[in-house]
Amino acid sequence: MLENTYTINPTLNKNKIFLLQKSEVEKRLDPYYYVPTLVELGKKVLAKHPKKLRDYVVSLSSGATPKRVEEEKYYSDIENGIPFLRVQNVTEWGLDLSDVKYINKETHDGLLKRSQVFENDLLVTITGRIASAAVAPKGFEGNINQHSVVIKTESKEVSEILAAYLNCSVGQKLAFRNTTGGTRPALDYPALLSITILADKRVLEITKRVAEQKKQNEAQTEKLLASIDDYLLKELGINLPTPPENILKNRMFTTTIREISGERFDPFYYKKIYTKTIAAIQKGKFRTDIIKHLIIDLKNGVEIRNYVDEGIRYLRVTDLTKNGLNNSSKRFVAGQEIPERIKLNKNCILISRSGSLGLVNIVEDEIMDSILSSHIFKVELNTSQVDTIYLEGYLRSHLGQSQIFRTNNGGVIPEINQDALKSIRIVLPSLTKQKEIAEHITDIRKQAQQLKDKTKEALEKAGKEIESILIS
Numbered sequence: 096m097l098e099n100t101y102t103i104n105p106t107l108n109k110n111k112i113f114l115l116q117k118s119e120v121e122k123r124l125d126p127y128y129y130v131p132t133l134v135e136l137g138k139k140v141l142a143k144h145p146k147k148l149r150d151y152v153v154s155l156s157s158g159a160t161p162k163r164v165e166e167e168k169y170y171s172d173i174e175n176g177i178p179f180l181r182v183q184n185v186t187e188w189g190l191d192l193s194d195v196k197y198i199n200k201e202t203h204d205g206l207l208k209r210s211q212v213f214e215n216d217l218l219v220t221i222t223g224r225i226a227s228a229a230v231a232p233k234g235f236e237g238n239i240n241q242h243s244v245v246i247k248t249e250s251k252e253v254s255e256i257l258a259a260y261l262n263c264s265v266g267q268k269l270a271f272r273n274t275t276g277g278t279r280p281a282l283d284y285p286a287l288l289s290i291t292i293l294a295d296k297r298v299l300e301i302t303k304r305v306a307e308q309k310k311q312n313e314a315q316t317e318k319l320l321a322s323i324d325d326y327l328l329k330e331l332g333i334n335l336p337t338p339p340e341n342i343l344k345n346r347m348f349t350t351t352i353r354e355i356s357g358e359r360f361d362p363f364y365y366k367k368i369y370t371k372t373i374a375a376i377q378k379g380k381f382r383t384d385i386i387k388h389l390i391i392d393l394k395n396g397v398e399i400r401n402y403v404d405e406g407i408r409y410l411r412v413t414d415l416t417k418n419g420l421n422n423s424s425k426r427f428v429a430g431q432e433i434p435e436r437i438k439l440n441k442n443c444i445l446i447s448r449s450g451s452l453g454l455v456n457i458v459e460d461e462i463m464d465s466i467l468s469s470h471i472f473k474v475e476l477n478t479s480q481v482d483t484i485y486l487e488g489y490l491r492s493h494l495g496q497s498q499i500f501r502t503n504n505g506g507v508i509p510e511i512n513q514d515a516l517k518s519i520r521i522v523l524p525s526l527t528k529q530k531e532i533a534e535h536i537t538d539i540r541k542q543a544q545q546l547k548d549k550t551k552e553a554l555e556k557a558g559k560e561i562e563s564i565l566i567s
Contacts, residue, residue, distance in 0.1 A: 133272045139566040140269065140291050149288035151257055153247045158210040158239035161202055177203040178237035180212065182223040185243055187262035188306055189229050190218075203238055210245065212237045217246040217254040219261065221282040226270035226290070228258040244287065256294050259302040263561045266290070293565050301564075305557040312546045319543045320418060323536055324492045330532055331522050332380030335493065336371040361505055369501045373520060376494060381524040387517035389486075392475040394436050395448070395513075396467025402426045407433065408465040412447045415454035415471070417491065418540070420462065428466060437467050444487055446472045449510030453499035455490045457483050472516060482526060484533035489521060 127133075158180075176197030178184075184191050203211065212218065214235050220227045222242045230251065231237070239245055248254045260266045270290050274280035282290075328335065377383055399409055406427040414421050439458045447454040449470045467473055476483055489495050502515035524532070 127274075128272055130272075133268060136265065136268055136566065137272070137291070140265065140293060143293055143565070145291040145293045147288060148257070148290045148292050151246075151248050151253055151292065151294070152288065153249060155244055155246050155284070155288075156209050156211075157244050158241045159207055160240045161198065161206065178235075180218065180237055180239045180243065182220045182227070182240075182242045185218050185220050185224075185227050185229045187227060187229075188309070190231065190235070198238060203236075207238050210239050212239055212245050215248075215251040215254055217248055217257055219244050219246060219287065221287060222279060225274055225280060225282060226261050226267060226287075228261040230254045230258050253294075256296060256299050257292065259299040260292055260294065261290075262302070263298060263565075264558050265293070265562060265565050295564055297564050298561050301557050301560050305553050308553050309550050312550045316543045316546045319539055319546075323488060323539055326535060326539075327488065327492050327494070327532065330528075331494075331524070333375050333378075333494070333522070335375050336368060338368055363505060364501060366501075369497065372494075372497050376520055376522060379522055381522050381528075383520050383522050384480075385517060386474075386519050386521060389477055389481045389521060389523075390474055390517075391442070391477050392436075392473070393513055393517070394473045396437055396469045396471045396473065397434060398469040399428050399466065401428065403429050406430050408462065409468065410445070410462060410465045410471060411468045412450040412454065412470045415445065415447055415451070415456050417454065418543070420456060420459065422461075433464065433466055437473050439463055439465065439467075439473065440475070442478050442483065443473055443475045444483055444490075446474055446490070446516065448472050448512070448516070449508060452503060452509050452511065453490070453496050455487050455495070457487050470510075472513070474516075480526075481521065481523065482529040482533050484537060485529040486521065488533065488536040490519075494522070495519065 121128075176199060178192060179196045179198045180190070181196065184195055198207065212231050212235065214231050214233050216231045218229050218231065218239060220243045246254075246257075248257065261270060270282065270287075271280065273286040273290055274282055275286065396410070402409065404427065406429050409426045409428045411426060413424065414426075439462070441458055443458045445456045445458065445467070447470060476486065490499070498519045499511060499516075500509070502518060503509040503511050504515075523529075
């Protein structure tokens with residue numbers, strides 16, 4: 096009897112295309128579970144005699160989300176409200192409360208009582224960012240939605256060791272191997288509790304060490320980038336007004352029909368802090384003009400929803416940040432001709448018009464041949480009047496950001512249109528002075544990037560140390 100012989104083209108990725116013997120099939124049939132590198136990792140971890148996550152669990156509860164019809168009641172950003180944690184709040188560096196939502200005490204103690212979170216509890220995400228883990232800090236009281244679980248363990252130390260393991264590359268790979276698969280991978284309870292755990296205190300020690308280094312580097316980076324605003328104001332000779340105390344008296348003001356004639360009618364646009372900022376800009380050392388008179392072309396991108404593994408890069412708002420490009424989650428669309436109207440060149444800057452409003456980026460080489468999302472403006476500049484890097488720095492500063500937010504449409508999801516963007520006022524020193532300012536800003540950003548690179552190197556080194564401990 097002749098045996099069937101199978102071969103795989105050596106040019107193909109063997110982690111994506113592989114053969115499996117029937118005898119190797121265990122409890123699951125989906126191919127991802129049997130990716131060779133994951134199978135090999137699983138064997139190495141098993142050789143260390145690990146436990147399962149269930150062995151450390153005292154109790155486990157899932158989260159819930161209040162009814163949408165009662166959104167105002169539950170999602171008010173109220174003073175003394177109870178933090179309502181979503182996936183983005185649970186990170187490998189602990190709880191990130193910078194954009195946390197809130198619920199009131201009644202909802203926390205009533206409808207969502209089973210999903211309460213207290214200090215030392217272990218939080219693990221089960222959809223979205225799979226198995227991101229964090230430990231609730233001292234004195235914390237909050238709640239989670241249905242995309243995470245709260246696990247009570249024997250102690251704070253156990254919770255911290257588990258979080259450190261789940262967040263490391265080994266824990267992440269094994270957790271993702273256990274997911275249900277599909278277009279939105281998830282961990283159900285059996286899959287979550289069956290994750291293999293190597294509870295080694297050294298992993299926690301390494302994680303704490305690199306977390307402290309990361310914190311210090313980020314503080315220095317933030318200080319450097321914040322200095323750009325002060326430098327820009329000094330060079331342009333602008334003295335910004337002091338923000339008034341947030342009391343009722345200061346929130347009330349009057350204006351005249353003459354001031355609003357032909358302009359917007361909403362009070363937000365005429366807040367004194369905005370009108371005083373514009374006045375300060377016009378009193379600076381240099382002339383000003385509006386963007387409308389500084390551009391050659393202004394276009395919106397195009398909306399594409401069907402992504403592919405390889406093709407033309409599709410730039411979304413999430414690819415822009417306050418301080419540069421985000422290349423961590425690139426998206427691609429099928430090979431096609433880039434629409435002529437949104438082809439990029441080095442005289443363009445990109446500005447997000449909705450979602451995360453007012454993100455600004457020059458066109459770098461790596462994104463030259465990209466297609467823009469409809470939520471991003473392509474702004475082609477008249478470079479005989481304005482330098483691209485100078486304008487990027489100006490629009491990222493308080494001078495630009497306050498105007499962008501002032502001119503947003505005031506909707507639930509704020510956005511600006513082309514006319515609003517064209518009305519933003521720019522301070523225009525000579526091109527020579529602009530380039531001098533641009534060079535100084537570029538130097539500061541290079542220093543900030545060096546600190547980020549140090550953090551990245553420390554993370555990579557820590558990752559190798561942890562892998563060496565767990566699977567060598």
